[in-house]
Amino acid sequence: MAEKKHLLEVNHLKTSFYTDSGEVKAVNDVSYYIDEQEIVAVVGESGCGKSVTQMSVMQLIQSPPGKILGGEAILEGRDILKFRATSKEMRAVRGEKISMIFQEPMTSLNPVITVGKQLTEVIRTHKKVSRKEAWQMGVDALANVGIPEPEARMKNYPFEMSGGMRQRVMIAVAVACNSRLIIADEPTTALDVTTQAQVMELLLDVVDKMKTSLIVVTHNLGLVTRYADRIYVMYAGRIIESGTTEDLITKPCHPYTIGLLNAVPKLDANEHEQLTTIEGAPPDLANLPDTCAFLPRCPYAAESCRKLPCPELQQVGEHGHFSACHLKIRREDT
Amino acid sequence: MSEPNILLKVENLKMHFPAESTWFGKPTRFVKAVDGLDFQIEAGKTFGLVGESGCGKTTAGKCVLRIFEPTEGKIYYQGTDISRLTDSQLKPYRRNIxxxxxxxxxxxxxxxxxxxxxxxAVLADGKKRLDLDVKARVEELLTLVELDPSMAGRYPHEMSGGQRQRLGIARALACDPKLIVCDEPVSALDVSIQAQIINLFESLQKKLGLTYLFIAHDLAVVRHIADTVAVMYLGHIVEMMDAGELYANPMHPYTKALLSAVPITDYYTEQKRSRIVLEGEVPSPIHAPSGCPFHPRCQFATELCKTQAPSLKDQGGNHLAACHNL
Structure with missing residues (x-):
């Protein structure tokens, strides 16, 4: 597999925010990759740095207080972190190469401009086409994401649409630009289960038809079990486990991944069964310990963990299954 | 199942909001947000109300709380109809719900x-108390929801989402309520925190004998916490059953679709599981479809479904479902 060219390869990315309470290490030496037409999920609790990682790659980190301290992001052979955030090249990357879809589509769409105008604006920024052609491309993009009566919908304002519909518009922007990679940041968190399923099926469809790749950032392990090819689990600014969906879900190795999996309410569990939780709260990123960041919450914590430095990712299985834990834990699978 | 056990009983609850009116202000069209609900909650149990946004589940909750005065129907709290009480008559009930x-x-x-x-919230009843007692009570409440009493000096923005939800629960518990209406209390939280809050709800129920009306769109959560589950669609209950039955034996096509949309973390089951992806969205309750409200999105819809609304019928074993095709 090593011979295969990755679409995007991020190495040793470090992003910090400088605040009154000190340096907040939001992304702390994160490396990952995504191949062509692959669906990769980045999973973690709020504040684990999963969104900041994606924002850093897109150079959308507000500076100050944020700063990308190091690392590289190779997209089609070029390190896009070398570009200045406001440069022409970076603007071409955003939208044309990588599209981002956010959690709350209402805040990413302009409420006082019609959907059509916003769509054509994006298209005309990236493609040399006439207003009329851009409009037609917009209509096609809306039709492609399954919005009924696309011509009429172009004249709508975002508030005239439902949450699921708005999220479709965001996907339509990505479709219209022919992006190579779509980064969806919690794309379905604000939506109902049924709409969530619709939006995810649509994204799968887009990946299939447009031959794009997809990074899904989410806290919902159930969602990624169904849709992702590979998973990265993040905790306190680091990737603590990675692997194929099958390996990671059926044979999780890191206590945090095991905890996350156990915390999801099961449909077939006994009624009123106590849910297994991860005690405590995520650590303060401004004040990270030298030891494993998960140690205070870890049910398996051993004496040796307290003495050793923060564990590095180590191979624990085939197909690139890595875990950052001093202990060799295996969850028994039923 | 003797009668005194029933804490809350709702009969033919309807809540219609005027949507369009004539020039003189006489309403001509209504949003039928809740259109004929019947259910009851036993004391000490949890009743789950599930559905997509816009199905009327929150409106139903607000009627029970008497934030809205229902258009039609009765709400019995411990045998007393509270649906038509005035604000001052309602005061004693406010403390309990x-x-x-x-x-x-x-x-x-x-x-x-x-x-x-x-x-x-502790002082809301207007009774005279010693400052010391109030302080003790606040500490007791914070401990009850597993917050450190030393956090009393903090502000909400200094807390995490889970801690804030705990604070919301502490405030609701301040006047010793019997019934708590929980409107999507865990849907904004991360899974790990969500699990903590769900466990807290269950332990509080055991400790204080609380009754919950639990409104949510996540079937897995409701399935976990509720004793009885009602699935709502466009202002109607389409299926109502024991929580165990929900997963084992769903009958209504809408319930089946909802269940198949719930993502689960069992890899091998998930690969095999068939998905029913519902087309389209919930129709507007102003222009509710004729007949069965679900028929435009139902793959089994027949001519009968288009004209005649099915009633909620007992399918055996306390399992109610409203569908012609059963």
């Missing part, structure tokens, strides 16, 4: 400290 919101941040005053938020 409390609510918890989805967004703990939006429902807490950002300029009030944690202690002061809870203290306000």
């Amino acid at each position: 409390q609510l918890i919101f989805q967004d703990p941040y939006g429902s807490l005053d950002p300029r009030q400290s944690v202690g002061s938020i809870v203290r306000e």
Whole structure:
């Protein structure tokens, strides 16, 4: 597999925010990759740095207080972190190469401009086409994401649409630009289960038809079990486990991944069964310990963990299954 | 199942909001947000109300809380009909029925400290108390929801989402309520925190004998916490059953679709599981479809479904479903 060219390869990315309470290490030496037409999920609790990682790659980190301290992001052979955030090249990357879809589509769409105008604006920024052609491309993009009566919908304002519909518009922007990679940041968190399923099926469809790749950032392990090819689990600014969906879900190795999996309410569990939780709260990123960041919450914590430095990712299985834990834990699978 | 066990009983509850009116203000069209609900909740049990946004589940909750006066129907709380009481008559009931919101941040005053938020709720009944007693009660409530009493001096923005939701629960518990309406209390939280809050709800129920009306769109959560589950669609209950039956034996096509949309973390089952992806969205309750409200999205719809609305019928074993095709 090593011979295969990755679409995007991020190495040793470090992003910090400088605040009154000190340096907040939001992304702390994160490396990952995504191949062509692959669906990769980045999973973690709020504040684990999963969104900041994606924002850093897109150079959308507000500076100050944020700063990308190091690392590289190779997209089609070029390190896009070398570009200045406001440069022409970076603007071409955003939208044309990588599209981002956010959690709350209402805040990413302009409420006082019609959907059509916003769509054509994006298209005309990236493609040399006439207003009329851009409009037609917009209509096609809306039709492609399954919005009924696309011509009429172009004249709508975002508030005239439902949450699921708005999220479709965001996907339509990505479709219209022919992006190579779509980064969806919690794309379905604000939506109902049924709409969530619709939006995810649509994204799968887009990946299939447009031959794009997809990074899904989410806290919902159930969602990624169904849709992702590979998973990265993040905790306190680091990737603590990675692997194929099958390996990671059926044979999780890191206590945090095991905890996350156990915390999801099961449909077939006994009624009123106590849910297994991860005690405590995520650590303060401004004040990270030298030891494993998960140690205070870890049910398996051993004496040796307290003495050793923060564990590095180590191979624990085939197909690139890595875990950052001093202990060799295996969850028994039923 | 003797009668005195029933804490809350709702009969033919309807809540219609005027949508369009004539030039003189006489309403001509109505949003039928809730259109004929019947259910009852036993004391000490949890009743789950599930459905997509816009199905009327929150409106139903607000009627029970008497934030809205229902258009039609009766709400019996411990045998007394509270659906037509005036504000002053309602006062004693307000203490017994409390609510918890989805967004703990939006429902807490950002300029009030944690202690002061809870203290306000403790003092709400207007009784004279010693300052010392009030302080003790606030500490007791914070401990009850597993918050450190030393946090009393903090402000909501200094807390995490899970801690804020705990604070919301502490405030609701301040006047010893019997029934708590929980409106999507965990849907804004991360899974790990969600699990903590669900466990807290269950332990509080055991400790204080609380009764919950639990409103949510996540079937897995409701399935976990509720004893009885009602699935709502466009203002109607389409299926109602014991929580165990929900997963084992769903009958209504809408319930089946909802269940198949719930993502699960069992890899091998998930690969095999068939998905029913519902086309389209919930129709507007102003132009509700004729016949069965679900027929435009139902793959089994027949001519009969288009013209005649099915009634909620007992399918055996306390399992009610409203579908012609059963």
